[in-house]
Amino acid sequence: MTNTADTTPGLRRARPESTAFKEPRVRFEGKMMLPGLILLAGLSILPFVALVAMSFSRVRLLGGVRLDVVGVTNWVRSFTDADMWLSWLRTIIFFVLTVGLEMLLGVGIALCLFRVLRGRNILLSLLLLPMFVAPSIVGLLGRYLTDSTFGLYSWVLRSLGFSGDILGGTTSAFAAVVLMDVWEWTPLIALIALAGLSSVPQSVREAAAVDGASGWMTLRYILFPAISNVLLVALLIRSMDAIRYFDIIWVTTNGGPADATKIIPIRLYETAFRFFDFGYAAAIGLTMLAFSIVIARAFVRMLDTRGLTR
Numbered sequence: 001m002t003n004t005a006d007t008t009p010g011l012r013r014a015r016p017e018s019t020a021f022k023e024p025r026v027r028f029e030g031k032m033m034l035p036g037l038i039l040l041a042g043l044s045i046l047p048f049v050a051l052v053a054m055s056f057s058r059v060r061l062l063g064g065v066r067l068d069v070v071g072v073t074n075w076v077r078s079f080t081d082a083d084m085w086l087s088w089l090r091t092i093i094f095f096v097l098t099v100g101l102e103m104l105l106g107v108g109i110a111l112c113l114f115r116v117l118r119g120r121n122i123l124l125s126l127l128l129l130p131m132f133v134a135p136s137i138v139g140l141l142g143r144y145l146t147d148s149t150f151g152l153y154s155w156v157l158r159s160l161g162f163s164g165d166i167l168g169g170t171t172s173a174f175a176a177v178v179l180m181d182v183w184e185w186t187p188l189i190a191l192i193a194l195a196g197l198s199s200v201p202q203s204v205r206e207a208a209a210v211d212g213a214s215g216w217m218t219l220r221y222i223l224f225p226a227i228s229n230v231l232l233v234a235l236l237i238r239s240m241d242a243i244r245y246f247d248i249i250w251v252t253t254n255g256g257p258a259d260a261t262k263i264i265p266i267r268l269y270e271t272a273f274r275f276f277d278f279g280y281a282a283a284i285g286l287t288m289l290a291f292s293i294v295i296a297r298a299f300v301r302m303l304d305t306r307g308l309t310r
Contacts, residue, residue: 051282051285051286052282052286054067055279055282055283055286056069056071056072056074057069057070058279059276059277059279061276070279074279074280074283075283077283078283078284083259083267084284086259087259087262087266090260090261090262090263091264094174094178094242095242095243097178098178098181098182098185098238098242099235099238099239101178101182101186102182102186102189103189103231103234103238105186105189106186106187106188106189106190106192106193106234107189107190107231109127109186109187110189110193110194110196110197111193111219111223113190114198124191124194127190127191129187130184130185130186130187131184131187131188131191135184135248136247136248136251138180138183138184138247138248139247139248139249139251140251142176143252146166146167146176148166148168151166153166167252168257169257170258170260171260173252173257173261176252177248177253177261181242181245181248184248185238188238189234189238192231192233192234193227193231195230196226196231197223197226197227199226199227200222200227205218208222229303229306232302232303233303236296239295239296243288243292244292245265249261250266254266255267255270264284264288265288268284268285271284
């Protein structure tokens with residue numbers, strides 16, 4: 001029996017030309033994530049827009065929040081303030097010292113643990129303990145240990161001939177907060193480097209030993225190239241954290257003595273919540289954001305050249 005829908009020309013033209021299934025532009029998973037993405041975008045974009053607006057205004061709090069537009073006054077002030085440039089200099093020095101020492105000590109500790117065959121897990125567990133302590137607690141602990149009256153480190157330094165207050169001197173206070181940060185975050189670098197060393201095949205190291213390669217040659221031509229990408233990622237992680245370093249310095253020295261440890265995050269906090277100059281603080285915060293983006297972009301470019309971002 002012949003179907004009339006197939007033989008009638010009008011009905012034939014009424015049929016759809018293609019019955020292929022068209023995949024929707026937004027899948028079900030995307031639709032379920034859309035409310036959360038909108039919320040996160042709002043929580044990120046709106047404060048950023050408000051911060052930009054504040055950087056071009058004078059924020060008044062009496063009688064309600066009010067923004068008086070002052071143009072680029074806050075930005076000009078941030079680039080012409082001599083104290084601000086000194087804070088940037090201290091920030092860069094602090095950044096280089098902390099990240100550099102953590103990378104050197106972390107890789108050295110990882111190499112030592114890599115050669116340990118028995119008890120490695122116990123040593124690694126003890127090594128990672130500082131990393132799980134809150135930075136504010138590390139600051140309180142360091143303040144206690146460096147106290148000029150009963151601190152252990154002060155007693156040791158007095159035995160070696162140093163009679164001054166550790167946190168009372170400009171150079172010693174800066175060195176103290178640097179070493180506190182190094183003590184806390186060196187285990188992270190050591191853990192990442194040890195994971196990279198563990199991925200080096202045993203056969204490659206055995207072949208190098210059979211060929212007569214010394215320990216330094218094995219380290220330089222086999223181990224370091226094998227973990228260079230891992231170390232670059234660890235360097236990126238610590239760099240982003242060192243730029244916004246705040247807790248330990250605020251607990252121990254509060255930016256002193258004589259502004260010796262007043263890096264940019266400390267100055268930003270004081271400008272906003274001590275002097276209530278929110279417009280100037282917004283300009284400082286955006287400058288910090290731009291500096292962080294430049295550092296992150298440089299590391300991402302290095303990772304891209306190594307093919308690690310694909």
